[in-house]
Amino acid sequence: MPSEPSRLMRHAVGIVRRLAGGTDAGAESGTAAARRQEQLAALLTVSQAVTSSLDLATILRTIAEQVRQVIHVNECTVFLIEGDELAPVAMDVESYAEQVIACRLKLGEGITGAVAVSGRGEIVNDARRDPRAVQVPGTPEEDSALLCVPLCEREQPIGVITLVRMGSNGFAPEDLEVATLFAAQCSAAIAHARAYEDARAAYVELHETQAQLLQSAKLNALGEMAGGVAHDFNNILAAILGRTQLLLQTSDDPELRRQLEVIEQAALDGAQAVRRVQEFTRVRQDERFETVNMDVILASVVELTRPLWEAETKRRGVRVAVEVRPGATLPVAGNPGELREVFTNLLLNAVDALPEGGVVTIDSADRDGLVEVRVSDTGVGMDPDTCRRVFDPFFTTKTIKGTGLGLSVAWGIVSRHHGTIDVESEPGCGTTFVLRFPSGSTIASGAPASAHAPLPGREVLVVDDEEAVLHVMADMLLMLGQSVRTAPGGREAVEAIAHRMPDVVFSDLGMPEMNGWELAQAVAARAPHVPVVLVTGWGVQIDADTARRRGVERVLPKPFSVEDVERVLRELPTRGARQAA
Ligand code: ADP
Ligand code: MG
Secondary structure, eight states, X not given: OOOOOOHHHHHHHHHHHHHTTOTTOOSOOHHHHHHHHHHHHHHHHHHHHHHTOOOHHHXXXXXXXXXXXXXXXXXXXXXXXXXXXXXXXXXXXXXOHHHHHTOOEETTSHHHHHHHHHOOOEEESOGGGOTTOOOOTTSOOOOEEEEEEEEEETTEEEEEEEEEEETTOOOOHHHHHHHHHHHHHHHHHHHHHHHHHHHHHHHHHHHHHHXXXXXXXXXXXXXXXXXXXXXXXXXXXXXXXXXXXHHHHHOOOXXXXXXXXXXXXXXXXXXXXXXXXHHTTSOOOOOOOEEEOHHHHHHHHHHHHHIIIIIHHHHTTOOEEEEEEOOOOSOEEEOHHHHHHHHHHHHHHHHHTOTTOEXXXXXXXXXXXXXXXXXXXXXXXXXXXXXXXXXXXXXXXXXXXXXXXXXXXXXXXXHHTTOEEEEEEOTTSOEEEEEEEEOOOOOOOOOOOOSSSOOOOOEEEEEOSSHHHHHHHHHHHHHTTOEEEEESSHHHHHHHHXXXXXXXXXXXXXXXXXXXXXXXXXXXXXXXXXXXXXXXTTGGGSOHHHHHHTTOSEEEESSXXXXXXXXXXXXXXXXXXXXXX
């Protein structure tokens, strides 16, 4: 697009011609001509300095500082329009800098404000006589002359350069011409710098969004994979744990019991490890959130971990101090146990990063409606490559005791709380983890069912295609005083129901031919009062409301203990209660 030279530029070209002694310069004395040449040379140098930068702050500072080379003045202030005000953004003044920087003018206010509105430069040689003039608060009233020229972008004023000469030595019309020319250069430089800043901000934002997307895509893929493995392990552990617990119930031999207890503990530990893998997949939905005071959580984490960072580091002969600076007041909807796990992981990582001792600081504050917690240490820090990978599952730099799961678990938990977790670190300069949680509260849930009433006896139909799990569940139910029938799949279960309706159905979810959801629908169609319990290795990923809508009364995650099964039986509605509800 051929660009029409702006009014300002046409004007500027005219001035250059005159200053250079062109058409309308007329007869001039030698000294005046020499002075103009000097001015023009200075103008060129200054313009180059201004236009050679793309940094707005540098440009503004250069304008203010260099203008004296072109026009001799006592003060130069650059104002930019911000909303309906003019703000001083750069200045070169001999005195009262603080007073000038604090002075904000409304558009139209003062001579500077008038020029910002009219878009035309002005000389006011006796400022005290001009009714528009405003005195900068805190400065003495003195004789002064003002020269104001507008800064424009696409012919619209964006600011004003204001020059002040003290005393009675006023400005000449040529000074206004030079200043106008200079302002045209500055305007172009400011426009370029602003465009460059916008482009750079957009680029940075895009880059960050991309990195975040990549991170969550990576973790989601890993989560899905780990979730599948976790499911299989839960089946295996269900068989081991259930069998062991059943044997424990029947055996009196102390040596045998001791060994069984070792197996039981190993299975429970295994279940715990699997739960941690499922943690960072972010699909876990079995939890109930409650209203949490973050500062209470932080204080309890510091107390609970005290033996680890105090006694343990003392034993190593170094000193680690943990300082908490609570300041958050907004409530957070969350799971206290999980949040404690997050901060425990962060605190223990920080202690690990302090082999020579140091300080761990935990700050909390309300910020922009969010609760922000910063966990900082003065430890070894991380290089950028490590920083990028800390949230990856199984990433660890600790050769012996690291699992690499601490931060990926923290990431999963924070994400499920709709929060964010970020890391800032440099080698040798410590590390800061910044966590932000949206504030919110929840209504407390009802009281749990009484644990000591006798368990009502029911007929339970157990359905599972994994034989080992099927029989463990059947035996546990028998032990709990229930009468039991079994079916190795959905189709067989439907046949069994047609033959005689049980009081309760315990069904596996993933079965060939007919899965747990389909069986639940079939049961609901025939006998809506018969509750269905879904027993599954995916347990933690199914939320209770979805399950109810699909005809499932309860979800029981694998592996399950005798106590888990008993609790479910207690919480089931008794016959007829479901119909009434
Ligand atoms: P682990 O602690 O088992 O190694 P994490 O997921 O908790 O696993 O941490 C992963 C890695 O992140 C650590 O091995 C360590 O390299 C790095 N890291 C985490 N926190 C810090 C910290 N505060 N200072 C320095 N490095 C850290
Ligand atoms: Mg860790």
